[in-house]
Amino acid sequence: MAYTIAEKILMRASGSKTVEPGEIVNAKVDVAMSHDNAALVSKVFGEIGVPKVWDASKIVIPIDHRVPANNIKVAEGHVKIRNFVKKQGIKHFYDVREGVCHQIMPEFGHVAPGLLIVGTDSHTTTYGAFGAFSTGIGATEMAAVWASGELWLKVPETFKITLDGSLKEHVFSKDVILQIIGDLTAEGANYKSIEYYGTAVDEMSVGSRMTITNMSMEMGAKSAIMVPDQKVFDYLKTRTNEKLEAVIADADAVYEKELKYDVSQIGPKVACPHTVDNVKDVGEVAGTVVHQAVLGSCTNGRVEDLKAGSRMLAGKKIHDDVRLIIAPASRQVYLEAMEEGLIQKFVKAGAIVINPGCGPCLGAHEGIIAAGENCIASTNRNFQGRMGSTEAGIYLASPATVVASAVAGVITDPREGSTW
Amino acid sequence: MVAGKVWKYGKDVNTDVILPGRFLDSYEPEYLASHAMEDLDKEFAKAVKKGDIVVAETNFGCGSSREQAASCLGYCGVQAVVAKSFSRLFYRNAINQGIAVIESPECVDALNKGDEVDFDLLGGTIKNLTTGKTLTFRPLPPFVMEILESGGLVEHLKKKMAK
Numbered sequence: 001m002a003y004t005i006a007e008k009i010l011m012r013a014s015g016s017k018t019v020e021p022g023e024i025v026n027a028k029v030d031v032a033m034s035h036d037n038a039a040l041v042s043k044v045f046g047e048i049g050v051p052k053v054w055d056a057s058k059i060v061i062p063i064d065h066r067v068p069a070n071n072i073k074v075a076e077g078h079v080k081i082r083n084f085v086k087k088q089g090i091k092h093f094y095d096v097r098e099g100v101c102h103q104i105m106p107e108f109g110h111v112a113p114g115l116l117i118v119g120t121d122s123h124t125t126t127y128g129a130f131g132a133f134s135t136g137i138g139a140t141e142m143a144a145v146w147a148s149g150e151l152w153l154k155v156p157e158t159f160k161i162t163l164d165g166s167l168k169e170h171v172f173s174k175d176v177i178l179q180i181i182g183d184l185t186a187e188g189a190n191y192k193s194i195e196y197y198g199t200a201v202d203e204m205s206v207g208s209r210m211t212i213t214n215m216s217m218e219m220g221a222k223s224a225i226m227v228p229d230q231k232v233f234d235y236l237k238t239r240t241n242e243k244l245e246a247v248i249a250d251a252d253a254v255y256e257k258e259l260k261y262d263v264s265q266i267g268p269k270v271a272c273p274h275t276v277d278n279v280k281d282v283g284e285v286a287g288t289v290v291h292q293a294v295l296g297s298c299t300n301g302r303v304e305d306l307k308a309g310s311r312m313l314a315g316k317k318i319h320d321d322v323r324l325i326i327a328p329a330s331r332q333v334y335l336e337a338m339e340e341g342l343i344q345k346f347v348k349a350g351a352i353v354i355n356p357g358c359g360p361c362l363g364a365h366e367g368i369i370a371a372g373e374n375c376i377a378s379t380n381r382n383f384q385g386r387m388g389s390t391e392a393g394i395y396l397a398s399p400a401t402v403v404a405s406a407v408a409g410v411i412t413d414p415r416e417g418s419t420w
Numbered sequence: 421m422v423a424g425k426v427w428k429y430g431k432d433v434n435t436d437v438i439l440p441g442r443f444l445d446s447y448e449p450e451y452l453a454s455h456a457m458e459d460l461d462k463e464f465a466k467a468v469k470k471g472d473i474v475v476a477e478t479n480f481g482c483g484s485s486r487e488q489a490a491s492c493l494g495y496c497g498v499q500a501v502v503a504k505s506f507s508r509l510f511y512r513n514a515i516n517q518g519i520a521v522i523e524s525p526e527c528v529d530a531l532n533k534g535d536e537v538d539f540d541l542l543g544g545t546i547k548n549l550t551t552g553k554t555l556t557f558r559p560l561p562p563f564v565m566e567i568l569e570s571g572g573l574v575e576h577l578k579k580k581m582a583k
Contacts, residue, residue, distance in 0.1 A: 024561070040447050040487070047574050049581070066445070073445045122485040122509055138487040138513035140573050147577070152563070186432050187479035191508050220482065222508055275432055362441040362484075383436035383483060385459040390437075 002250035004158040005225045006193035009133040009247055013116040014153075021157040021256075031058055031110055032145050033119035035101045036065040039077035041120060042084040044143035053088050054149035060092040061085060062104040067096035067357040070365040099330025099356030102126040102214065102298035106206075107332055109239030113228045114247040118142070118151060123298055123380065125217045129209035130236065131228035131246050133193070136217070156193040156222045157256040158249075163198035165264035170414040172308065173208035174300055174378065174398040176200070176261070177215040178269035182279025183259075190220030192256065195249060200263040201226055206235050207302040214299050215380050218276040268414055270376075271396035274384040282401055282413045290395070291373040293318075293406035294387075296327025296354075297361045300378035300399050303333055306342045309378075309403035312414055318350040319409030325360055325367045326353045351406075363387040369394075376405045422499060423549070424471030427457075427464060428533040431477035435489040435510065438481065444488060452488050453495035470497030473539055473546075475531045477503065481510020490514040500539050502527050502546070502557075515564055518572035524557040531555075541568065 003011065007019050014025035034041050038061045045053070053059060061081060069075035078096065085093045094104050102123055105111050113131030117124065120142045127134035137151065145151050163176060181188075194216050201209060209226055216224030228246045236244055268282040295301070295309045306328065318324045326346050328334035334356055337343050343353055352367075354360075360367035361379040363386050369375050371391035382394035397405070400414035437460040439452065446452070457464035474480075474493060480503035481489060490513035493501065500520035514521045520541050527546055530553055531537065538547040546555040560568070570576035 024563075037486070043447065044574055048577050071445060077445075120485055120487075122483065124485075136485040136509055138485060138490070138509065138516055140487060140516040141512060144573060144577055186482055187505060187507075190479065190505060220479065220507055362436075364441055364444075381436070381483060383434045385440055386436045390459045 002252040004249045004253045005247050019155045021155050023155045027153050029118050029145050030115040031117040033060045037120045037139050039080045040139040041142045044140050045146050048147050050147040053146045056089045057091045059090050060110050062094035062101040063096050064100045065358045066364045100298045103329035112240050112242035122217050123214050125224045126210050126214040128213040128225040130232050133223050135223050158193045159257045160195050160255040162260045163200035163263050165262040167263050172398040173211045175269045176263050177212045178279045179266050181219045181277050184219045186277040188219045194221050194224045196226045207304050268401050273393040285411050288411040290376045290405050292375040293324045293402050294360050294377035295399050295402050297379040299380040301329030303336050305399040306337045309399040310342045310345045312400050312403040313349045316407050318406050322406045324351040324406040326351050328356050330356050376402050378402045422471030423538050426531050426535040427474050429476040432479045433476050435483035435486050438489040439492045449495040452492040456492040456496050468496045474501045478505045480506050482507040485509045487513045490517045494519045504528050516573035522557045527555045
């Protein structure tokens, strides 16, 4: 039998000799991540009635969605989490200061090739950039994982997407994944695992790869995996003691669908209201007035993203009628961005820098938008009402397009008027 | 078997409209129930009754892993969601909350907004009392039925542990 990466990881995790798509396996979880919803998970865990979690060293809890707490109810939830962490001796807890879970997980070495990682967040697919099978689950089943260390999973069919060619200037991995989502639609990869290959992937930084695996969820993917290379090993080797060995697909593994892209043919893209698959060339929506711009999130809140955005400033100021919100993905990203002078550039240009966290991406706080307003964001979802009013519009784009638009006050092609 | 009414929606009904992020600050059932579907259909939370079913086109529940998108429907009394297809996270969450999820394009096409229905999970049928048609759907896998019959994953695990 020949197997895909997802099949191999699920076979190992479930102790099965063979697996096939559609089969349901009971798998042992290697790492279990929960963010603010750990409050709900711990409540349900209490209801199950098991006194101790299965393995306090395999649970990771970063608080990131509403940080610091934006109201009393949220503050109480955070207190519950801290108490639970102490009581259970959870080893890997990251309080409100650290940043977004999907950035924290790799930064602190909680991801590694071949692991089965589950998280109570849909964008848990991100860690596929490191060769892991990682997927989102609900709070109640996470409570069951905390109790037993196991979870049922259907073995997914796999899509193979090959990205060849080199990205043109001012085009980023964000534009590539928006193109793919536009082609496959919001339901096009429902229940599927996606494997990404190709020279364009090889050329990408680890962070750029994370953008693609993160947003693969927006077409319904269960997991999105890339074969880890030296870049991944270099990133992880000082951060984890896990074995750094790639799980690779067999040469004759069976794929349900195979797609190929030449990324040199892809230009800057924008996902328009109100679905992520409503993807257009930036030129089609250029000139649309924006009132807010957000540069940050687990999708595009890393140093390379802030750098790409800052280049679009080119000494100019943010448009008077635009709020540009910068949210570094983590404290480490924040520090590095300061050391590189990026934060100073943004503040001088009139941007608002907020603490690392998810805030504006899900309309939790720190940048809610009003009826009639438009926001262009480097985040991952533009559902109606996600950032505030249901009568507002959200446009998703690369960090360069976001900042170019924030400077111009209207959606702007980053290739136009660029000075680099 | 409880008779109920059909609430029908389109495709890609996402978790942000089923339970908007601004209401994720509490896990209280009454609070969540009172805001269910608020950004899609303001009438829903006010008028929904125990036994009603939600019917939708493809990709129901796409988006976030937020379990509250499933639980808020359960707290409203919704006994089943019937859709042409589901997002995997909503599908799992609904089962874990004890809400039946039926993937059936045929049933969706034969149900209209406001129809009175008798939903029979064990029998695998939906009787449309308004049109007089009886619709059938493929039974859910046995282990899913066990969870649903227990009233959700927590009750199911408690039962299992008691054995």
